[in-house]
Amino acid sequence: MRIGILGAGRMAEALGAQWARAGHRLMVSGRDRTRAAALAARLGAGAEAGTFGEAARFGEVALLAIRAEGVFAALAAAGAGEGALAGRVLVDCVNPVVEGFVLAEGDGRSMAERVAAAAPGARVVKGFNLCHEDVWRMTPPVFDGVPLGVPLAGDDPAAVAAVGRLVRDMGGVPQNGGGLARAGLLEATAALVIGLWVGAGEDARAMLPPLAYAAGPPGDAQSEPGSR
Numbered sequence: 463m464r465i466g467i468l469g470a471g472r473m474a475e476a477l478g479a480q481w482a483r484a485g486h487r488l489m490v491s492g493r494d495r496t497r498a499a500a501l502a503a504r505l506g507a508g509a510e511a512g513t514f515g516e517a518a519r520f521g522e523v524a525l526l527a528i529r530a531e532g533v534f535a536a537l538a539a540a541g542a543g544e545g546a547l548a549g550r551v552l553v554d555c556v557n558p559v560v561e562g563f564v565l566a567e568g569d570g571r572s573m574a575e576r577v578a579a580a581a582p583g584a585r586v587v588k589g590f591n592l593c594h595e596d597v598w599r600m601t602p603p604v605f606d607g608v609p610l611g612v613p614l615a616g617d618d619p620a621a622v623a624a625v626g627r628l629v630r631d632m633g634g635v636p637q638n639g640g641g642l643a644r645a646g647l648l649e650a651t652a653a654l655v656i657g658l659w660v661g662a663g664e665d666a667r668a669m670l671p672p673l674a675y676a677a678g679p680p681g682d683a684q685s686e687p688g689s690r
């Protein structure tokens with residue numbers, strides 16, 4: 463696959479390294495051409511550096527790996543409003559989480575929905591936002607023998623399937639997070655778990671039971687999903 467990366471920072475490097483290793487063709491981009499070129503060189507595998515606009519048009523997939531406060535400036539610089547990302551799968555890993563581990567005040571829409579509005583025709587998929595960059599560098603990301611689940615939210619099934627292949631390429635397992643209207647839940651989940659991990663020093667993973675207990679203890683006929 464040809465993947466253009468908007469951003470030349472930590473997530474661009476973590477995910478880019480995985481996808482370069484898996485044999486994908488990459489173009490990275492940033493405000494600072496030198497920084498993008500240095501990242502391309504570190505990624506190797508023929509990775510190129512370009513402008514935001516060149517990366518947006520580079521391939522069938524684009525990764526938005528920009529800090530939340532710069533997202534709309536970067537999309538504008540990429541020409542997203544003029545259709546530069548139309549028809550392309552746009553992976554949004556952005557967490558609009560601010561001090562206090564809460565979501566930045568917005569206009570009622572999730573970041574992913576605002577990204578979709580700013581990039582007409584792009585097939586936006588929210589994902590890769592729940593783990594630290596160093597987890598995304600793991601090959602593969604496996605904990606206690608269980609591969610990392612990566613929930614994806616998007617409205618275009620073919621786009622979600624393409625991003626699911628990119629999850630599998632790094633050894634994770636894609637999870638069905640529903641349509642783009644549910645992307646805000648992934649963003650809120652990031653705020654919650656970052657607050658638990660970083661703010662409170664709690665093991666966020668310990669708060670959820672295994673699937674078999676999702677509707678109560680196994681064999682408990684009284685319990686139905688969503689009944690409590």
Ligand SMILES: NC(=O)c1ccc[n+]([C@@H]2O[C@H](COP(=O)([O-])OP(=O)(O)OC[C@H]3O[C@@H](n4cnc5c(N)ncnc54)[C@H](OP(=O)(O)O)[C@@H]3O)[C@@H](O)[C@H]2O)c1
Pocket residue numbers: 468469470471472473474491492493494497526527528529530531532533535536555556557558590591592593594595596
């Ligand atoms: N790091 C993580 O562990 C992690 C995990 C999950 C999700 N995320 C999300 O992934 C996204 C990228 O995170 P990151 O850690 O890779 O960030 P980062 O390394 O700090 O920066 C990423 C990119 O954002 C660009 N940028 C910052 N402000 C900008 C602006 N005003 N206009 C245009 N570009 C701007 C930076 O450009 P310069 O190089 O020119 O500053 C850089 O290329 C964020 O939205 C974050 O919430 C991060």
